Amino acid sequence: xxxxxxxxxxxxxxxxxxxxxxxxxxxxxxxxxxxxxxxxxxxxxxxxxxxxxxxxxxxxxxxxxxxxxxxxxxxxxxxxxxxxxxxxxxxxxxxxxxxxxxxxxxxxxxxxxxxxxxxxxxxxxxxxxxxxxxxxxxxxxxxxxxxxxxxxxxxxxxxxxxxxxxxxxxxxxxxxxxxxxxxxxxxxxxxxxxxxxxxxxxxxxxxxxxx
Numbered sequence: 001x002x003x004x005x006x007x008x009x010x011x012x013x014x015x016x017x018x019x020x021x022x023x024x025x026x027x028x029x030x031x032x033x034x035x036x037x038x039x040x041x042x043x044x045x046x047x048x049x050x051x052x053x054x055x056x057x058x059x060x061x062x063x064x065x066x067x068x069x070x071x072x073x074x075x076x077x078x079x080x081x082x083x084x085x086x087x088x089x090x091x092x093x094x095x096x097x098x099x100x101x102x103x104x105x106x107x108x109x110x111x112x113x114x115x116x117x118x119x120x121x122x123x124x125x126x127x128x129x130x131x132x133x134x135x136x137x138x139x140x141x142x143x144x145x146x147x148x149x150x151x152x153x154x155x156x157x158x159x160x161x162x163x164x165x166x167x168x169x170x171x172x173x174x175x176x177x178x179x180x181x182x183x184x185x186x187x188x189x190x191x192x193x194x195x196x197x198x199x200x201x202x203x204x205x206x207x208x209x210x211x
Contacts (some may be wrong), residue, residue: 030186033079033095036060040097040111041178046135046167048106053099062097073101081185090188092116108134113182115191127191129161129198131177137166146173148201148208150194161194163201176200 039056050070057063062077077097084090093115100108112130137145145168150158163177179200184192195202 027186029079029081029083030182032060033182033185036077036079036095036097037111037178037180037182040109041174043099043106043109045107045109045133046105050101050104050106053101053106057099060097070101070104075099075101079185084188091191093184093191095182095185107136108132113180113184113192113197115184117191127159127194129163129180129194129201131163131165131180133165133174133177135167137168139166145169148176148205150202150205158194158202161198161201161205163198176204 039059043053043056050073053075054064054068054073057075057077060077060079062075065074065076068074075098078094080092080094081090082092085092093113095111095113097109097111099106100110110130110132112128114126114128114130116126137143143166144164145166147164148161150161152159165174165177169177179198181197181199184197
C-alpha cells in the first residue's frame with residue numbers, strides 16, 4: 001500500500017516538474033522573440049552592415065542560406081513554440097526573420113508570425129502577420145510608401161495581415177509595423193487572431209477601410 005502511494009506521489013511530482021519546465025521553456029522562447037523584435041527595430045535598411053546582421057543572427061541561433069558573404073547574403077532566424085506543439089498543446093507557431101544583405105549593407109528585413117491551421121482547407125497559407133522593411137522607394141512601379149492590408153474571407157476577422165515599410169515611410173508607420181504581440185508563442189491552443197498580433201496595424205487598416 002505504501003509503495004503504491006509513493007509511486008503515485010512520484011508520478012504527481014514528475015508531472016508537475018515536467019509541466020513547470022515546459023511552461024518555463026515556452027515563456028523563454030516568447031521572451032527571446034520579444035528581444036529579437038526590439039533588436040530588429042534598431043536595424044536600419046541601407047545603413048546596417050553585414051557584420052552587425054551576422055552578429056544578430058548568431059545571437060539568436062540564426063543561420064545563413066546558401067553562400068554568404070558581405071556582398072550577398074541571406075540570414076534566417078526562426079523561434080518557435082515547438083515545446084508546446086510537439087506535445088500537441090498548441091498549434092505550431094513560428095516567429096521568422098530574414099535579413100537580406102547586399103554590398104555590405106542590409107537591404108531588406110522580413111519578419112512575421114506564422115501559425116499552421118488545423119486543417120489545410122481553413123487557410124492553406126497559414127494564419128499570421130508578415131512585415132517587409134526595405135530601404136528602396138519606389139522599389140517597383142506603383143508602390144506606395146507604406147502598405148497595410150488584410151487577407152481573408154471575413155474583412156473583420158483577417159487570416160493574414162501584410163505590411164510593407166519603405167524608405168519613404170514615416171516614423172509612426174515603422175513603429176506600428178514593429179509593434180507585434182508575440183505572446184501566443186507561450187500560449188496554448190489554436191492560432192492567434194492576426195489583428196491581436198498586430199493591433200496597431202489593424203487599427204490603421206480599420207481606419208483606412210472603415211471597418
